[in-house]
Amino acid sequence: MPEGDSPTVARRRVRLAIRVAREQADLTQAQVAEEMEWSLSKVIRIENGDVSISPNDLRPLLSYLGVKDKSAVAALVADARIARTRQRQAWFQTPEFRENLTDATRKLIEYEHEASRIKSYAIYYVPGPLQTPDYAKALMTRFEEELTPDQISRRIEARKLRRESLLSRAESGEVTILVMLDESVLRRTIGGPTIFAAQLRELRELIAKGTITVRMVPFSLDAAVTNNASFDLLTLGEGEVLYRETGLGDEMLEDRDATGKHRARYARVWEEVADEATTLAFIDRQIGLLENPA
Structure with a gap:
């Protein structure tokens, strides 16, 4: 899909x-809401990317914000039209998923469809799109006190759909996936030995096929990328976005300073950790220990 036709990139550009434009005009979101006779929440949700703005709303808003260039206005209106007409087709925007996934997670899924490169760092468990269904289910049941059955069910289903889409794109060369896993991720037997061994075998197969590139951060290396958060750094047609997760909390950041710092730190640690061959050998040893504990 050409970049200009992408609903994700188009909405982000708008x-x-x-x-x-609002910041350059030295206006607050509250002032924009008052002038446009909108609720403040509508302005916030538009700027956060939670909703798309209609072309009819965009034109007077751009005029108020001082965007007068006809070609710029026309391009943004075209982007707004693309974003709204195609967003409705996405599975993660349907009511059953909107009600059971966080806003940040839905944004992450949307950006995964468009990313050309994804750099993941995980400190607790295998990243969502790489999880087997049994591993995902075992992991989600650990949060039964915090999540409803519907939330657990939809999140497991979402990980399955994310997995199918992302790995298909990776196998076709549309996206490059780099993964750094803390050694604890490859030792933590979520779901028990059988389920965890199957998860490791799946990782091994993806690595062997060249679908993903994985390096392990060993306990012996004092070079954590972050202290307490797993994250995904996604490269889009225009810039980068950062998805950060801590336990049940998550957020999507698009601040250049934040994405830049994570990119630099990731690159530095990537060169210091165990290489692909060493990581694969470690995974093989773990599978052997799980399948033959004696």
């Missing part, structure tokens, strides 16, 4: 242009 909302970033709105935010930049």
